Amino acid sequence: MAYLLLSGGLPEGNEGRMMEALLVAASEHSVVAPSVNAARFVASAGVPLQAAVAAGTIGLGDHHGGAVDAAALALLEADGSGLPDPEAAAAVCRRIRDEGARLPGYGHVLHDPDPRAGRLFEVADDLGFLGRWCKLAQAFEAAAGEVFGRPLRTNVDGAMAALLLELGLDPGLGKAFYVMGRAPGLVAHVFEEQTRERPYRDVGWENVSYEGPDARPVP
Amino acid sequence: MAYLLLSGGLPEGNEGRMMEALLVAASEHSVVAPSVNAARFVASAGVPLQAAVAAGTIGLGDHHGGAVDAAALALLEADGSGLPDPEAAAAVCRRIRDEGARLPGYGHVLHDPDPRAGRLFEVADDLGFLGRWCKLAQAFEAAAGEVFGRPLRTNVDGAMAALLLELGLDPGLGKAFYVMGRAPGLVAHVFEEQTRERPYRDVGWENVSYEGPDARPVP
Amino acid sequence: MAYLLLSGGLPEGNEGRMMEALLVAASEHSVVAPSVNAARFVASAGVPLQAAVAAGTIGLGDHHGGAVDAAALALLEADGSGLPDPEAAAAVCRRIRDEGARLPGYGHVLHDPDPRAGRLFEVADDLGFLGRWCKLAQAFEAAAGEVFGRPLRTNVDGAMAALLLELGLDPGLGKAFYVMGRAPGLVAHVFEEQTRERPYRDVGWENVSYEGPDARPVP
């Protein structure tokens, strides 16, 4: 159903199962995600479940799944260059490095290597989706290490970007895997907050520091 | 994964497939839903995909999937009465009628009978979930016609409520099927709006009427 | 303008200045509010300013300004009883106590007495709004101490409720003062997060405890 809604076409083979794996990869990440904390704080204020989930969904921003679109565009840019994959990937990496940006879809602060990427490629292999775009993504991994001067392994967003293109979907749908896939995780967090935590969650003064001016007289 | 996140337990049988059917039933309903229009208007104003989907998600309110919780509670109320199903269902129907309320999960303005309910029960039968709660839901259908004086067939929310309980989930999660299941539909609407429609969607003056005071001088 | 939009009428006297005082009272409360934290977490994920503010706005829930509506309804209930104020207020207090609920608009965990309530009544006195509803609110304060067995002073929500009625506004607009008034505070928090904090705000593992099952093998 998700494939139909995003592509307009009925799955002809394993598209549905590949989509499912992508959604599962995006479904949950504990409280290490701003979206989850937003949803829990809002839930603690006494709102309906869907409203708290929506607050979390807003938080699936550029720093939180936003790299999938960008990584897909980088793959398309390399593909359009007409160069062999290693040269094409290296050229795109250099352009991005020279603009002072990070390579979207490669490297991860916490997960290195990112186990979700490896598992997605395994599933893709089983389901017949380890094709042209996945191979190009691997060429980027090889090129990135050289261009950026340190190992940059494909992370979950990079793998999603390659598989988005394998499924024939539009790069503009990069964030869709998180928007659809994270919904169950957000529902679970919100429900837990509603049923197991005290209302009106507090950030805790010990986590707050104030740097502003001292008290001022108001005219 | 959705079952694990909502129940805390790993599926032991067909829970995952039953959950999938429930999510598919909630996934899309054309533009006949306030949530979809909210998402499309917001998308037309120029915002990231996830933010427009969130606007739609907020709109999964009491009149839009909210009957699942209430219908599940009605089933539990009947079950707790200790009466045989027909009497138990009739007693709950009478209480609701006497309070001037509608029976949640039964009857539908557009879909009568609601094909989603019938199909969900078929799938439930195939997967081994046509159990105690589904039978009680059918007892409500029989009792409702008599108590409310007109045929009230089980709608999609009523079927979801019964299957929520068959899956052992909490009634407070009634709206979760819509929150999770409608995400792909909202993503598709937003993406279509972003890529195929003009920015800044207009409601059309021909759809607007004004009933307020005439122009007034402002001091 | 806010008075015109909420009442439909042009201010004839000091309604605008009274409204302004109510909005100022609601405008900011540091990070001691779930709404603010929701907005900041979402902002840190990389979204447009208005989307992060919206996440915070969702969080102005039943536990966060929701008492204004309820307190206004309590005042109306007492007023409708036909009893003298002290007896009317005491009767409503007893009904609420007997239902096991808290008296909306009275008492505050942090602020006792709540300086915002006192200041609002001072402003109301200056502007000619210290009328029938404010006096009734004070009768509730006197009755509440006796009925609930401890001092329960009028808090900011209780003062807002009385002044909502003094302004002739509908009790259903109780939360409106927070929705309108907190917008500047949320904008300021979001802008500070966007410009002075690191992206992808983290809750900090030291603030997290896990109570679930141990790792389980997945079939």
Added chain:
Amino acid sequence: MAYLLLSGGLPEGNEGRMMEALLVAASEHSVVAPSVNAARFVASAGVPLQAAVAAGTIGLGDHHGGAVDAAALALLEADGSGLPDPEAAAAVCRRIRDEGARLPGYGHVLHDPDPRAGRLFEVADDLGFLGRWCKLAQAFEAAAGEVFGRPLRTNVDGAMAALLLELGLDPGLGKAFYVMGRAPGLVAHVFEEQTRERPYRDVGWENVSYEGPDARPVP
């Protein structure tokens, strides 16, 4: 209060009154705004007031107030060029035209001239804020006609941009006037929808056209 929260400083003169005029200019625009329709559709689905307002707030997107930031940046770019105002404005106009973009803050489909811009400059004159940035904005109006080949009058966003800078605020706060100022309008629309309209607002089939494939058999 809004000035304090956005600038960090106490107003020393008429900053508060100038801010108030900017908020009033942004407060309401009938249903000719996607944000308003989003809020009303969501309200019709049965959600708390603040959640429906939040759905509208999300819709204050790039096409809906987003020009204020961009117009302020254009003013700063011209100012930084060191050229006299007419040449500086013309150079920025040419750059924007050559990139195929529209000049932010100038021209309006419905309002030509935009009465809000003229009135804001009048108020600014009264309050002592018709300074360097307002004059530069007028130089843009003159240059724009020549560079873009048709009259492009300062619209409300253009006036807001100039006054944002007159107030010493950060260009990144451009959308803040709408986020804060439109809150009363959204509250009023939501409350009207909740109290005067039928639940579950429908877009009306006569407003819908379908262009997709015919019914297809599903395997």
